Amino acid sequence: xxxxxxxxxxxxxxxxxxxxxxxxxxxxxxxxxxxxxxxxxxxxxxxxxxxxxxxxxxxxxxxxxxxxxxxxxxxxxxxxxxxxxxxxxxxxxxxxxxxxxxxxxxxxxxxxxxxxxxxxxxxxxxxxxxxxxxxxxxxxxxxxxxxxxxxxx
Amino acid sequence: xxxxxxxxxxxxxxxxxxxxxxxxxxxxxxxxxxxxxxxxxxxxxxxxxxxxxxxxxxxxxxxxxxxxxxxxxxxxxxxxxxxxxxxxxxxxxxxxxxxxxxxxxxxxxxxxxxxxxxxxxxxxxxxxxxxxxxxxxxxxxxxxxxxxxxxxxxxxxxxxxxxxxxxxxxxxxxxxxxxxxxxxxxxxxxxxxxxxxxxxxxxxxxxxxxxxxxxxxxxxxxxxxxxxxxxxxxxxxxxxxxxxxxxxxxxxxxxxxxxxxxxxxxxxxxxxxxxxxxxxxxxxxxxxxxxxxxxx
Numbered sequence: 001x002x003x004x005x006x007x008x009x010x011x012x013x014x015x016x017x018x019x020x021x022x023x024x025x026x027x028x029x030x031x032x033x034x035x036x037x038x039x040x041x042x043x044x045x046x047x048x049x050x051x052x053x054x055x056x057x058x059x060x061x062x063x064x065x066x067x068x069x070x071x072x073x074x075x076x077x078x079x080x081x082x083x084x085x086x087x088x089x090x091x092x093x094x095x096x097x098x099x100x101x102x103x104x105x106x107x108x109x110x111x112x113x114x115x116x117x118x119x120x121x122x123x124x125x126x127x128x129x130x131x132x133x134x135x136x137x138x139x140x141x142x143x144x145x146x147x148x149x150x151x152x153x
Numbered sequence: 154x155x156x157x158x159x160x161x162x163x164x165x166x167x168x169x170x171x172x173x174x175x176x177x178x179x180x181x182x183x184x185x186x187x188x189x190x191x192x193x194x195x196x197x198x199x200x201x202x203x204x205x206x207x208x209x210x211x212x213x214x215x216x217x218x219x220x221x222x223x224x225x226x227x228x229x230x231x232x233x234x235x236x237x238x239x240x241x242x243x244x245x246x247x248x249x250x251x252x253x254x255x256x257x258x259x260x261x262x263x264x265x266x267x268x269x270x271x272x273x274x275x276x277x278x279x280x281x282x283x284x285x286x287x288x289x290x291x292x293x294x295x296x297x298x299x300x301x302x303x304x305x306x307x308x309x310x311x312x313x314x315x316x317x318x319x320x321x322x323x324x325x326x327x328x329x330x331x332x333x334x335x336x337x338x339x340x341x342x343x344x345x346x347x348x349x350x351x352x353x354x355x356x357x358x359x360x361x362x363x364x365x366x367x368x369x370x371x372x373x374x375x376x377x378x379x380x381x382x383x384x385x386x387x388x389x390x391x392x393x394x395x396x397x398x399x400x401x402x403x404x405x406x407x408x409x410x411x412x413x414x415x416x417x418x419x420x421x422x423x424x425x426x427x428x429x430x431x432x433x434x435x436x437x438x439x440x441x442x443x444x445x446x447x448x449x
Contacts, residue, residue, distance in 0.1 A: 033302055035278045039254075039319060040305050046293045047305040062297055088226055117190070119230050145229035148298050152291060 003059040004029060004051060010110040011123070012074030012103050015065075021048075028053040031064075063145060066112060066120050075103035075111040077139065084115040087122065088146040093139035095130065105130035113144070121145050155345035160334075164380065164430075167411055174335045174431040178215040179206060179238040180222060181264075183271050183299055187232040195227060208406040211271075212241050231299040236264040237336070239429050239437035242405050243327060243376040244268040246441050250277060253322040257281040258311035258363060261288030263295035265327055270301040279304040280319065282311055311359045320368040328356045330377035330384050333436035353383040357391060364396040364444070373398070373442040378435055382414045385438040389426055390419040392442060400425045401441040406433075410440065 001019055008015035021032045025044065032040060032048040040047050052061040070076070079087060083097025093113075103111070107129050113121045122144035127137055161171035180203075182192055193203050193213065200219030206212035215222050222228065223235055244265050247255075251274040260266045260281035269279055281304055283289050289308055296304055307317070311326070331349050334340040356377070363373050375392075377384050389410065392398045400422040410426030412419045426440035 031302070033275075035254075035276050036303065036305055039278060039280070041307075041317070043307065045289050045306040045308050046296065049300070049302045050293070050297050064297060064300060067300065084226065088229060115226060119226075121226065121230075145226065145298075148229050148294055149224060151294055 001029075003054055004065065007052070007059050007061055007065070008069055008073070011069055011112060013069055013072040015068060015072065022051070023047065027055065061123075061143070063120070063122075066123060066143075069112060070114070070118075070120050073103070073112050075109055076114055077101045077111050078114045078116065078118070079121070081116060084113075084121060087113055087124075087141060088144045090141055090144060090146055090150075092127070092137045092141050093124070094136070095138045098130070098139070101130055110142075111139070113139075122147075154347070155341070157341040159346075160341060160344075163415075166415060167382065169430045172431075174435070176335050176435060177238070178222060179236060179241070180213050180215060180233045181209070181236045181241050181268060182211045182213070182233045183231055183267065184211055185271050186230070186300060190232060192227060192232050196225070196233075199225060199227075201225075206238050206241075209238060209241050210245070212236075212238055214238065229298065234264055234267055234295075234299065236268070237435055239406070239434035240264060240327075240376075240378070241268065242427075242437070243325060243374045243439050244272060246374050246403050246405060246439065247323045247372055250323055252276045254278045254319065254368075255280070255323040255325065256314060256319075256321040256363070256366060257325045257327075258314055258359060259283060259327055259329055260306070261285060261292040263292040265325060266292065266304060267295055267299040267301055269325065270296075270299065270303055273303060277303050280317065280321070281306045282309045282314060284308060284310050312355075312362050314362050315365050317366075319366065320371070321366050322368050322371050324363045324367060324371065324373045326359060326363055326373060326375045328359050328375065328377055328384075330356070330379040331381055332378055333380050333431065335431045335435040336378065349379070349381045349383050352379070353381075353388060356384055356388050360388065360392050361396060364392075364398060367444060369444070371444070372401070374439065375442060376437065376439040378437050380430070380436040380438075382411060385428065385440075386411045386414055386419055386423050386426060387417075389440050389442075390423050393420045393422060397445050398442040399445045401443055403427060403439070403441050405439065407437070407439070410438075
């Protein structure tokens with residue numbers, strides 16, 4: 001549970017998960033629903049909602065977890081259509097691609113990235129204070145949904 | 154016992170004249186994830202031409218497209234899946250899956266698993282099985298992309314499903330099969346009748362295990378994308394006569410199942426199966442089964 005709550009706190013949010021329904025298996029975390037909880041055996045490959053994994057001491061969130069954070073996280077940026085496309089292609093973001101920002105605008109902070117429809121495309125880290133930078137990369141891509149394609153590539 | 158001429162002659166004996174068929178890409182809208190998002194319009198605004206598939210509730214054919222349907226943000230966000238049109242049929246044939254415990258016995262890469270999840274509500278469970286590690290990884294990705302919450306996946310052969318010690322209300326058997334020439338351009342040079350017979354044997358073993366795991370009044374949907382009757386009607390005839398299963402009437406695309414195959418007369422109820430010769434879709438076969446009332 002700790003890696004999940006620590007990760008959520010980086011976005012200025014507190015994720016409320018019932019520990020009874022969170023299962024750790026092979027350093028991966030899953031959230032089960034009550035019906036699944038009753039029948040799941042220990043030797044599963046994956047189960048319920050995948051939340052993320054710990055590898056080499058680092059927590060890698062799932063997109064399910066990022067989606068859960070959207071309504072509770074304070075730090076978010078909304079990108080315009082072009083920047084959203086570049087972001088899911090794995091690119092960093094310039095200031096001009098950010099339509100709206102909420103929460104922290106300080107360098108080094110983690111921020112969820114949303115498209116114009118409010119859908120979560122991933123997350124990144126501010127490479128510069130949002131107020132300062134013009135024309136420079138202000139947002140480093142850490143994880144984006146294009147990862148689904150890259151995983152299977 | 155292989156080659157294009159050999160198989161085309163077999164199809165002719167079954168009443169179908171071989172012709173080349175161009176596969177059409179199809180998508181299925183994930184209704185839960187795409188609710189209220191007017192997805193067809195969003196895709197059209199990206200330059201994707203869509204045509205509603207008349208025999209499917211959530212299916213669209215993809216026409217000309219400025220972007221790859223498998224690389225849009227909407228796809229990556231799980232708003233739709235790429236799934237061949239005929240392959241969208243089996244999961245819709247169950248008489249309700251809400252609140253049920255469902256076995257997807259040969260689940261990877263997960264197109265039908267995510268479809269089942271989309272049709273199920275709270276309190277439902279999918280148990281998905283597959284044996285191939287690479288295919289399991291693809292299944293897990295598919296489940297994550299589509300935000301599926303109600304599924305547990307085991308690395309387990311469908312022929313060992315009873316080791317889970319569960320009874321299932323619904324069992325989807327999209328069994329490993331020989332496939333067909335529409336989805337594999339080299340099919341005729343790859344496949345022989347020996348492959349077909351080997352697959353048929355495995356399919357019967359899977360059917361036997363499924364019958365053992367089926368809850369009272371439960372349903373099995375059996376499907377293949379094989380055109381070979383050994384994997385289709387002959388297996389269903391065998392299941393009726395050996396496993397105490399009864400073939401149910403289904404209402405979907407396709408012709409009646411064959412009841413006379415290469416001189417062999419099959420149970421009349423096999424006509425309730427649906428055989429889809431290549432044309433609008435790839436070749437496909439689907440059938441719904443229930444236990445006979447007096448079967449233990």
